[in-house]
Amino acid sequence: MKRPVRWHIAVFLAPAVLIYTAIMIVPLFGTLNLSLFNTGPDGVEFVGLANFATLFGDPRWADAFWNALGNNVWFFIVHMLVQNPIGIALAAILSSPRLRMAAFYRTAIFIPTILSFVIVGFVWKLILSPIWGIAPGLLDLVGLKSLFAPWLGREEYALTTLALISVWQFVGIPMMLIYAALLSIPDEVLEAAEMDGITGMSAFWKIKLPLILPSIGIISILTFVGNFNAFDLIYVAQGALAGPDFSTDILGTFLYRTFFGFQLQLGDPYMGSAIAGAMFGIILLGVCVYLFGIQTRLRRYQF
């Protein structure tokens, strides 16, 4: 007997698959396709990988590209070294049993994450501004005024400062995810460890940390994808030119300037697509490294 066609499966899947395919997958391939064309002597023509060769090798483009990529890597490193450890530490403290006001702390620490980039960029610019001067004033209070510098205005500090602002904003996400992972560790496991005399800090390092490693892996890859797509904070704080002197230019702002043009620079959809294609490749590479190099080695425990 032949089973009847189960139309309801198609009905359940159709809206999601249609919208996702039409607005996400098709444009993604459209972009990749566009990056293989450029304007030639007789209109738009197929140029193969020439745009990428220009992007990576031609000094007019390559300097800006490698600069943006380098800045982006540093942006990511700061997040991995500062945001995720702080997030894990806060989650570990929050998850300790019988902690009062845990819900309050959790909400308060998560609030920056829900703020828009416009607010974040503007407020931090005000606080760090040498003119309005909340930061210099506060440093003066503790007698450290000599340490103050216009952090957002100096080439050597601006990128790190912005990365730290972004850390401040997004630390709530690793905190929430790790907190949830820590809560899901069964009490029996911790009690058994306690019987063996493993408590406090050593319980964290020896029992909890190995158990939450898969979550840390997910957070790392989410951080990676998020950072290599970052755009808004830099745009709001430093403008599309990512000043001073492109020292805060990352791939997102570079893509925006190239594709849409800015001030004297004309928009170039073909080179813009090539940059988007390069970003696509970088993210795919990172995700593959994670999926095949790291995730398969993580040991998962079932409770």
Add this chain to the structure above:
Amino acid sequence: MAQARISWGRTIAAHAILITWTVIALFPVFVTVVNSFKSRRAIFADPLALPWPEHFDLVGYTTVLKQGDFFGYFQNSMIVTVVSLFLVLLFGAMAAFALSEYRFRGDMLMGLYLALGIMIPIRLGTVAILEIMVAGGLVNTLTALILVYTAQGLPLAVFILSEFMKTVSDDLKNAGRIDGLSEYAIFFTLVLPLVRPAMATVAVFTMIPIWNDLWFPLILAPAEEVKTITLGSQVFIGQFVTNWNAVLAALSLAILPVLVLYLIFSRQLIRGITAGAVK
């Protein structure tokens, strides 16, 4: 005795660390809100002072409400966020149900295909999305934004919700089938109510990037009448800011709605993430 002292010390240290970070997290918000209630002179003279009666001033708020089309921006943001959120949750849950409940040819492949979008950001397709929207005459409409955000939110929603739906008991669903419920009725009346915490998790993670997005409003809908609040707040931030009161008031007002939405969902949030998927 010694045990008790150690645990006291530990509790105090824990609170000290948490309070420190809470202060760091809230300080910029505090600065914005406090100064939005002060006169211009007081903002500059003493940025950290509370708005005591002598320099309490609502001029910022009155300017914002009179000048820019603040309510218009606010309404646009609300429409875009709520409609996209609704579509993501509905379509995401439907697809998740199909993937977790039925075995059919290519179900694994379909799951992988839909999960691909978690890793690859939709922004990289911007160039082609703009072309599609131009072709469809959707540039400068809220529909364009809603479509993009729905597509953007679906992958994560499907992923998290299908993990959760696997935990809904088969016996319950089969009991429903024996009672003659259709597959649609089983989904809407039995399964959906049971995955409410997961829906809240998805709602928070979907809502934040939509409300705060600057990229797609800037590219797809920069016209005055369809501006979102995130883009609209930039009106008050010129390159050479003149009206500080208005800027601070606009920003304070922009914090409120998303905070309220977050508080509504957050009661379910921790329960949501703990119970499955992202652990």
